[in-house]
Amino acid sequence: MAFPKTETVPDALRAWSVNWSEYAPVDITPPALRPDSLAREVPDWAEGAASPTDVANWRQRQDNALVPYALDERGWPLHPHGRTGRTGRNLGRWAENAAADPIVVAGHGRHRHLLLITREDIEVEAIPGGMVDDGETAPKALVRELQEETGIDLAGHQPVILSREIVDDWRNSDHAWVASTSALYQLPEQVTALAADDAIDANWWPFTSLTHLDAAITAAGRTLYAAHRPLLRRALDHLDQH
Incomplete structure (x- = not known):
């Protein structure tokens, strides 16, 4: 697109x-x-x-x-x-258009993997997030979006809220923009993800660094959504410090 x-x-x-x-x-x-x-x-x-x-x-x-x-x-x-x-x-x-971006990571250290979807609208690899519905809280939107786009239900998990910030979404304009609540979910191991809703694919990618993530995505002939890079960098910083 x-x-x-x-x-x-x-x-x-x-x-x-x-x-x-x-x-x-x-x-x-x-x-x-x-x-x-x-x-x-x-x-x-x-x-x-x-x-x-x-x-x-x-x-x-x-x-x-x-x-x-x-x-x-x-x-x-x-x-x-x-x-x-x-x-x-x-x-x-x-x-402001409120969004929720669940960053799901499985494993630890050099065995860490990140769950990403291929967005249907722009066909890039991205966090499986989306817009917060009217009357909905960001925590509920995090769980809902993840389940709708990957089939994974993490309602029983307590995530770490990483940020509440404006993201550089391609739809932003002078008078309408996206502000996201990003949250980190840590799982002991990978679980099955099935793409649905606004996702046309869902995969786990190596997540020891952004460099390694970029290399793996590029080797697969795909592209990482640039607007999500700061969110993923913040998740890596948190993981490396804890």
């Missing part, structure tokens, strides 16, 4: 406090989320607001956000990390 083109954002102009009158972000809104389509039918995974102006509960959303963000003079949410080169919405909600 081809990723959307973006306006290149120099580091010096990324902050919203810096004036950039020539800034022309690329609209990445897919047809299903454009105003005319939303007026006819709202997808079951998205809210019906055609623009941030149509959202009435900004104070509540800001209070519940994993990562704080501000609104501009129009009342539109601003990506906490600054300009992205993209505008519009290719996610279910305006502003």
Whole structure:
């Protein structure tokens, strides 16, 4: 799948406090989320607001956000990390879209392996995570997403919460982005994983370092999802320290 083109954002102009009158972000809104389509039918995974102006509960959303963000003079949410080169919405909600990423590791030391899925949308190797449903907590979403995409039920396991942060998702824009709760599950040995839902494959990969993980994935003719690299690096740091 081809990723959307973006306006290149120099580091010096990324902050919203810096004036950039020539800034022309690329609209990445897919047809299903454009105003005319939303007026006819709202997808079951998205809210019906055609623009941030149509959202009435900004104070509540800001209070519940994993990562704080501000609104501009129009009342539109601003990506906490600054300009992205993209505008519009290719996610279910305006502003923060909460996700849950369960990092499942089996074994210890040089025998460690990591569970990854092949994502159906962009066909790369990724953590078997997904979006938190309305009214759902992140811990419940971690268990649900893992079971839906791999068939593995870890409801009885207590994970280590590693981070709550914005991830560099390809769908992020100036006004809609993904913030993830990542959690580490440690198993004594590998268990059977069966790809389902948004996954087209599920496999265990060597996980002694990111270098070894990259080498194994590349040797198989596949690619590791770049947005998940910081999450996996944090998991490795935790494992190496405990």
